Amino acid sequence: MSVVEYTSQFNALGSYAPAIMADEVMKLHRFKKGLNNRIQSALAVYQPVNFSDLVGAAIRAKADIRRREEKKRNKASGVCFECGKSGHGITECSTVANRPAGPNRGTGPNAGAGPSKSKEDKPNARVFAMTQEEADDANEVVSGTILIQQVSAYALFDCGATHSFISKRFAKKLGCKPEKLNEPFLIATPTSRVIETHEIYRDCKISISEQTFSANLKQLIMVDFDVILGMDWLARNNAIVDCKGKKVRLQTTN
Structure with missing residues (x-):
């Protein structure tokens, strides 16, 4: 298991x-x-x-x-x-x-x-799918439309991703200012390439089924998805992911 x-x-x-x-x-x-x-x-x-x-x-x-x-x-x-x-x-x-x-x-x-490349051997996080094609091949993902800061977003719920991310293109729609990270955040991609990000959007409000959740989203260049919600967010909200049925159940504080 x-x-x-x-x-x-x-x-x-x-x-x-x-x-x-x-x-x-x-x-x-x-x-x-x-x-x-x-x-x-x-x-x-x-x-x-x-x-x-x-x-x-x-x-x-x-x-x-x-x-x-x-x-x-x-x-x-x-x-x-x-x-x-x-x-x-x-x-x-x-x-x-x-x-x-x-x-x-x-x-x-x-x-x-x-010496400067040695850091790439130790990524801070990993993500299993960044495109629709990769998502179709993965067994641990579910996709759907949600609201982020009241803006419609196509989201990937990815059990294989250790952290949560937002696409640079979609982030511009929110009108929020990102926070600069003190050090670059390294991410291992599905193609074994390591990329880095320098910005994070904190406390983004996510609306699902009339319930509101909060997420810290690191900026990432993506095309097919607006956001990727990984295990940091799924675990915090006691998510149960039904990959076969393509459903996600979340538990709110109440």
């Missing part, structure tokens, strides 16, 4: 234990206790700020575990870490041998990029 599926089930079952869900400390404890043992170990010393922070950390821990497992499989199968081809190791790789010498020679796909 993925962290996303576990979170959805946790929120669903939580409706039968309102006392636990209302107690933030107990809620975090119960959620963490139900995670996979390897994820629990990875989060042993992690101190989450809130529930959505813990969910995001669990998703990242799961991704790190998957990457390590993939790396071990590649090593066992004799795949070169430089070019990705089998039959030789990195020390015998012609790509390394043919690379010009220099202070930034290094190895791997970011070789020659210099």
Whole structure:
């Protein structure tokens, strides 16, 4: 079971234990206790700020575990870490041998990029779908029309996205001024490319079924969607996402 599926089930079952869900400390404890043992170990010393922070950390821990497992499989199968081809190791790789010498020679796909590129290896967030085509291929998304600041928006509810985003084009319609981030926020895209954003729109009012919710939306260049509501927002609002039925159920404070 993925962290996303576990979170959805946790929120669903939580409706039968309102006392636990209302107690933030107990809620975090119960959620963490139900995670996979390897994820629990990875989060042993992690101190989450809130529930959505813990969910995001669990998703990242799961991704790190998957990457390590993939790396071990590649090593066992004799795949070169430089070019990705089998039959030789990195020390015998012609790509390394043919690379010009220099202070930034290094190895791997970011070789020659210099120290400033190292940060791209550690994105702050990830998003699973940024286009309609990617959304059609994903199993953990639901789309629909909602209101943001009373402006109609085409939204993607994306369980695979760790954070929530707003398109630069749609943001101009809201007439709100974004807040400049102190440091660029790095995002891993579906194509494995890392992009950065420097602006965030805080406390945007989202209207769904005559209920109002708040969201912090980081600006992102998108074409097919106006907003992407990720796990930070879904977890905070105890969302239950029915991907097969293409429905999202949210719990309000009342």
